[in-house]
Amino acid sequence: MTDITIGADISKDHIDLHRLPDGQTLNVTNDRKGFAAILKWIGPKGAGRIVYEPTGPYHKAFERFMAMQGLQLCKVNPRVARRFAEATGRLAKTDRIDAALLARFGALLEPRILQANTQIHNDLKELHMARLALIKDRTAAKNRAKNLSNPLLKRHNTHRLRQIERQIKAVDEAIMALIAEDATLKARLEILISIPGVSRVTAFTLLIEMPELGELDEKAAAALSGLAPISRQSGRWTGRAFIAGGRAAIVRQALYMPALVACRFNPELSAKYDLLIKAGKPPKVAITAIMRKIILLANALLRKNQKWTPKAA
Template identity: 80%
Template sequence: MNDITIGADISKDHIDLHSLPDGQTLRVSNDRKGFATIVRWITEKGVARIVYEPTGPYHKAFEQFMMAQGLPLSKVNPRLARRFCEATGRLAKTDRIDAELLARYGQLLEPRTLKANPQIHNDLKELHAARLALIKDRTATKNRANNLTSPLLKRHNADRLAQVERQLKAVDHAIMTMIGADASLSARFDILVSIPGVSQITAFTLLIEMPELGQLDEKAAAALSGLAPMTRQSGRWNGRAFIAGGRAIVRQALYMPALVACRFNPNLKAKYHQLKAAGKPPKVAITAVMRKLIILANALLRNKRKWTPKSA
């Protein structure tokens, strides 16, 4: 394979591509005809990776088509890509420039390539995105109820809340049905719910939002979930460590299980009280328990075994 890196800037109507080190460029329409043109364009290149940013609904068809062709894709965080662009001193921003800078980002930093996701994971991801939107809608509807005085609007608001609850149940049932119909996902789900404090909702959130679980080492699992502490040190100064980055949805899903684990999981309960006794703030101790939970889930999935309490 030649060391060719392609940057792809994806917009609603078209895709701009830039190839390095040869510097060739291409613009195609963002549709199947354009995707086929891209495949023909790179057939002779022996591409190491195609680097692109997620752009809402506009990148999904491109991603699925290229994965079906077996091409190496690297989906990078837009914030990190933008900071890389700023570090190069390029202040201008156009689609062609963005494609070139994405290619340079991929060539220098070699971001990891995606593994092909089966269609079931794409369907689950779509259902879970709808579920998160419904939860936001439910919260907004409940908050709105506190400020309404008109009887008509109160009835409308109550009807909307009941509708959201019905839709949430339907989405949850669809997610559980899909997981139950897949032997691999069902086995992974059973392992996760065996951990004290991990509910069905938390389990399917981890399966959907962090499918890499079970294939990572401890540090990578903590970092990917955004629960790895970031050290701050310069000369003689030592700042307070903090967590940053990672997948916010995973962190949010682990917060309540961590609170439950602090009470009912003997090992994590001992860890929590140990940190509190050492003078750590409660939030820091809970974050440490969340990190332990994701590391535990990763280890159990890697070893394909359910949680069992440690013998005294």
């Protein structure tokens, strides 16, 4: 490990790089020839981390190639990187400026290093995004079915629903097959499904959308899942806390049904839910608290590498 940090701004055709602390820059094509030039530019000293933003399909070949070379990669949220740029007073936006800001972001904040199995996670992520799109298509088709009266259109919609169900099943099988190929992912999945109420779908959603689980402290796990209450206070004024941020759109949705099941069949979480209701909390707030409990439990079990077991009476 060295103190060298490299920021990489990746576009469809080119990659701009900025290295700290010496401030050297490089512009290469986004292909294997350009990747080889980057390795030569980095040289034998290596780099502590290469910081970049996800850019749809354009960063994947770069990410895969650099991971195979054993380089430390940090993929950061574009919104967070933009907020960092604004905080430093740099409002201008060009590829070279973005590369420099990413390098500075990495040097100051030291973001999390990607795990080694980058390729399998990319494949799982792509399959999961396809699954989410199919779920939306299924919901739309079911809503259309309520309003259709033409026999031909009703048959077409029925056929489409059956096709979507087959495609969802195929995607689920592909996801499970990929997980089964990796011993670590398979073990992590078994730990997650040992938690009462957590199905295989919920488990692989957490593995794909929150690969950091098991490496975080409780506050970070709750925040990343979008389940940490955000306080609002200034002087003597105190507003109502609310949950926001994180990967709420996917992770919170995946945890909702397991929370409902846990409120009925998990003695510890059911008791927690009843306690919150008796304290006057609205049911939605109580369920959110159970969702947070589940994600914290999953994080703790993965960190300890052990399955869930009921507490002794």
